[in-house]
Amino acid sequence: MTDDAGPEPPSFDLTPRPARPASGTRRGALTLLLLLVGGMVFVLLRTLGDASLFFYDVAEAVELRSELGDGRFRVVGTPQPGLVVTESDGGSAVVFTLCAGDVLADVVHQGDPAELFQPGVPVVLQGAWTAGRPTALDGLSNAAGDGWYLRTDHMVVKHDNDYRADGAELAPCGAAG
């Protein structure tokens, strides 16, 4: 053919299309994608569901006691020296006073405490306010003694970010401060 033979015939595209992946692989990838989307929705729901469970410090928890009622919440504070290990409701319990600044709150924690739990190291507790004064509180040397105590069942330690040998910039608190 020459250039003056008229318009070029339409080109015939022989380029093979990329091979489709095996349908099983494609289905598997789609399933994985759906699972991941489902996982993210689950995470978001869990996160939003727990959004009210941020940490109050002890002073806030005491101030908001009437608003909090008997609902569960998280509270962060520093345990005071003078823990009492006792029994409550047929199980082991640790009784101590939690503080933030000058504000104190008595705690009856059901179950085993955290491995690194000790006076002076902040903890986050989960539980609810309870009216009354169980006899176990009598053993505390510096109890709040205000007719209320925190009944908790979940304890995690909130450690600091200091790794210096003599670094312990822990906020002074209550009798330990």
Place this chain on the structure above:
Amino acid sequence: MAGRDERPGTTGSRGSRLLGCVALASLVVLGVLAFFLTGPDVRIHPTTGEEFGQFDAVRMLYLHVPMAVLMYASFMLCAAASVGVLVKRTPWWDVMAHSTAEVGTVLCGLVLVTGSIWGRPVWNTWWEWGDVRLMTTLVLFLLFAGYLALRRTTTDPRRQERQAAVVALVAVLDIPLVNRSVAWWENRTLHQRSTLEELKIEDLTLFTLMFSFLTFGLVVWWLTLQRFRVGWLERAAIDHAVGSAIADRRSETSADELDAAIGVTDEQVGEASP
């Protein structure tokens, strides 16, 4: 790293083997520093006078922290390469984005696992739902796992590249949330604030942490290099297969069949002939 137009025939080179050996040797030295030469985190409480700290669990610091920082770096590189995909539209950027995303996702998974292992003795929990640092990191992992899954769901490579690039650029928006969560939502996370920003670390502990950054930096560099080369070879193999298929089709099809296929008659062919 292979040049843009370089097509390596193997994933190894003298340089990458040397890099791998140095990374391996650094890992051994890091192991000695982390497990034998540095001490446990034991301090004396200023008010109670009792010992406190993270004790031997602190050694996880030398794995968890550098992996987290390099995870950020990998995902940021992925985002930069994704911009390259959208702007330059060359395979080099796409292979780079894919490689860094894979390495970053592995690191993110390891960060979650090492954090959980460390959290059990130190926090008294493997996992805390609702903890903002943990949640944003998990979301980051899921986003990039989704990115990798997306890359396998479409058969159109061009479309796949662009879609993946957009997903990567959206996913990296979670990184500032992960990184700053401990400062922005301090009462919603158990996680400590940054030790390095406040320089609350010293002596051999600081040196070992810095050395762990170097070591894991070498490891991640080596992994990314290898994954890039594998990705590049995969592309070369696909291009080669497509080229061969076109050549085979052309050789199987006679001129008459071609003319018939595109609707050119014998008369038209005769008129067009000189």
